[in-house]
Amino acid sequence: MSNKIELIVARLEALLSSETPDPDSLRETAEALLSQFQRQSRQLDRLVKLSDANAEKLTKSNTALSSLTRNLARFVPETVVDALMKSGDEQLAGTQRRQLTVFFSDIVDFTGMTEKLEPEQLARLMMDYFSEMNRLCARWGGTLDQFIGDAIVIFFGAPKSKGAQTDACNAVGMALEMQERLKALRVKWAGEGLSPPLHVRMGLSTGYATVGNFGSDSRLHYTAIGNTVNAAARIQGLANADSILIDADTQALVQDSTSCRRGDSVTLRGRQHPVQLYEVSADQTARSQEFVVGSGDGFRLFLDSAILSDKQAALSLLREAVRQLEEQDDQAS
Amino acid sequence: MNDLHLEATSRTPAVALDTGAGTLMMTGESYPEDVTGFFATLTGALSSFFDSGAESLNTEIRLTYFNSSSARALMELLELLDDAAAKGAKVNVSWYCDPDDDITREFAEDIAADVSNASVTILDLDVE
Numbered sequence: 001m002s003n004k005i006e007l008i009v010a011r012l013e014a015l016l017s018s019e020t021p022d023p024d025s026l027r028e029t030a031e032a033l034l035s036q037f038q039r040q041s042r043q044l045d046r047l048v049k050l051s052d053a054n055a056e057k058l059t060k061s062n063t064a065l066s067s068l069t070r071n072l073a074r075f076v077p078e079t080v081v082d083a084l085m086k087s088g089d090e091q092l093a094g095t096q097r098r099q100l101t102v103f104f105s106d107i108v109d110f111t112g113m114t115e116k117l118e119p120e121q122l123a124r125l126m127m128d129y130f131s132e133m134n135r136l137c138a139r140w141g142g143t144l145d146q147f148i149g150d151a152i153v154i155f156f157g158a159p160k161s162k163g164a165q166t167d168a169c170n171a172v173g174m175a176l177e178m179q180e181r182l183k184a185l186r187v188k189w190a191g192e193g194l195s196p197p198l199h200v201r202m203g204l205s206t207g208y209a210t211v212g213n214f215g216s217d218s219r220l221h222y223t224a225i226g227n228t229v230n231a232a233a234r235i236q237g238l239a240n241a242d243s244i245l246i247d248a249d250t251q252a253l254v255q256d257s258t259s260c261r262r263g264d265s266v267t268l269r270g271r272q273h274p275v276q277l278y279e280v281s282a283d284q285t286a287r288s289q290e291f292v293v294g295s296g297d298g299f300r301l302f303l304d305s306a307i308l309s310d311k312q313a314a315l316s317l318l319r320e321a322v323r324q325l326e327e328q329d330d331q332a333s
Numbered sequence: 334m335n336d337l338h339l340e341a342t343s344r345t346p347a348v349a350l351d352t353g354a355g356t357l358m359m360t361g362e363s364y365p366e367d368v369t370g371f372f373a374t375l376t377g378a379l380s381s382f383f384d385s386g387a388e389s390l391n392t393e394i395r396l397t398y399f400n401s402s403s404a405r406a407l408m409e410l411l412e413l414l415d416d417a418a419a420k421g422a423k424v425n426v427s428w429y430c431d432p433d434d435d436i437t438r439e440f441a442e443d444i445a446a447d448v449s450n451a452s453v454t455i456l457d458l459d460v461e
Contacts, residue, residue: 004412039447042443042447043405043408043447046404046408046440046443046444047401047404047405049436049439049440050401050404050436050437050440051401053436053437054400054401
């Protein structure tokens with residue numbers, strides 16, 4: 001209640017408390033109160049109207065913001081957009097040292113392919129290719145760092161990490177699904193008359209990298225920098241067409257769930273020590289029948305008969321393990 | 334009778350009451366967390382300005398956004414200025430509104446209709 005109304009009400013109460021209130025004063029005060037009531041009523045109408053208009057403005061702003069967010073996710077990795085929406089400005093500041101599994105892919109003989117296709121055909125093919133790969137990246141929770149020409153760089157472990165092992169498993173799972181999806185895409189493209197077959201090499205490396213927003217004050221790029229990123233690119237260069245090559249650190253994290261073949265030990269450019277490489281088996285479902293894995297207190301078992309090189313040594317170890325267990329069992333009974 | 338200078342914040346407008354020149358400027362956006370406290374400072378300064386016998390005040394309102402609570406406070410502010418004008422002070426209010434914001438303009442015009450002693454003029458705000 002405004003001061004003015006309070007004063008009028010007080011005056012009216014004083015008049016009414018009198019046994020013989022002055023009729024003129026009573027009338028004058030009642031009219032003043034009525035005038036104030038009408039003014040308040042008009043003000044209330046204005047406030048309601050203004051409040052509705054502000055709510056409408058807010059709705060429009062929210063719609064624009066939603067549209068902006070959708071469009072932003074086409075230019076900035078979805079994982080980064082999510083992190084920015086939740087955390088605000090602090091996510092924009094600084095860099096961090098994080099363990100990442102970095103994925104790097106490249107199209108085999110891309111230059112030759114560009115010479116065989118018309119620019120429109122190439123544009124359609126690449127749009128198809130990048131869209132599908134990007135969709136799989138999002139599905140597996142990867143952060144799409146960048147497209148470099150025909151190459152794709154994706155990392156797992158930042159801005160959010162699900163733990164080093166899950167990050168590595170998701171990275172390898174994504175790579176496997178990408179190679180599977182490419183088989184289907186090649187059939188589709190051939191049906192559309194895009195004859196040059198598109199084959200991709202993939203390389204993955206796990207290790208520490210500096211991750212965050214790099215660039216200038218006005219233009220930032222959320223990316224990862226470090227030896228692990230370079231290693232992924234170089235490992236990719238050593239992979240065969242349609243294959244996935246990973247380093248020993250990645251293999252160590254995915255070995256319980258993914259079948260790999262031991263490959264060469266190579267010294268990557270810029271590194272002093274050789275790196276043991278593994279090729280991820282293309283058909284992970286086939287190996288499930290030949291794959292035995294389990295662990296508990298006092299034991300750990302991993303057997304992939306598809307890649308077993310020394311069967312006798314494995315049998316010998318298993319027989320010895322069974323003998324010991326049976327012996328202990330007999331003693332207990 | 335003191336001058337009042339409040340710096341603009343992300344939620345409150347800049348306020349400058351120059352008692353010597355007889356001017357009051359409000360510029361920015363208004364959706365303070367403590368609306369009552371913010372406007373009480375201004376109405377308090379204005380009351381003592383008029384109580385000291387000030388004869389005229391030229392007011393400029395340049396608000397690009399104000400919420401409903403601020404709107405109510407603005408209506409009370411205009412009422413205070415109108416009362417001062419009723420007592421003999423020469424009070425002019427220039428209210429600058431975004432020409433594309435019909436609602437705010439209508440709101441200002443509605444308030445102006447309730448002001449009978451002070452002079453209120455609605456003008457276009459230069460929006461960059």
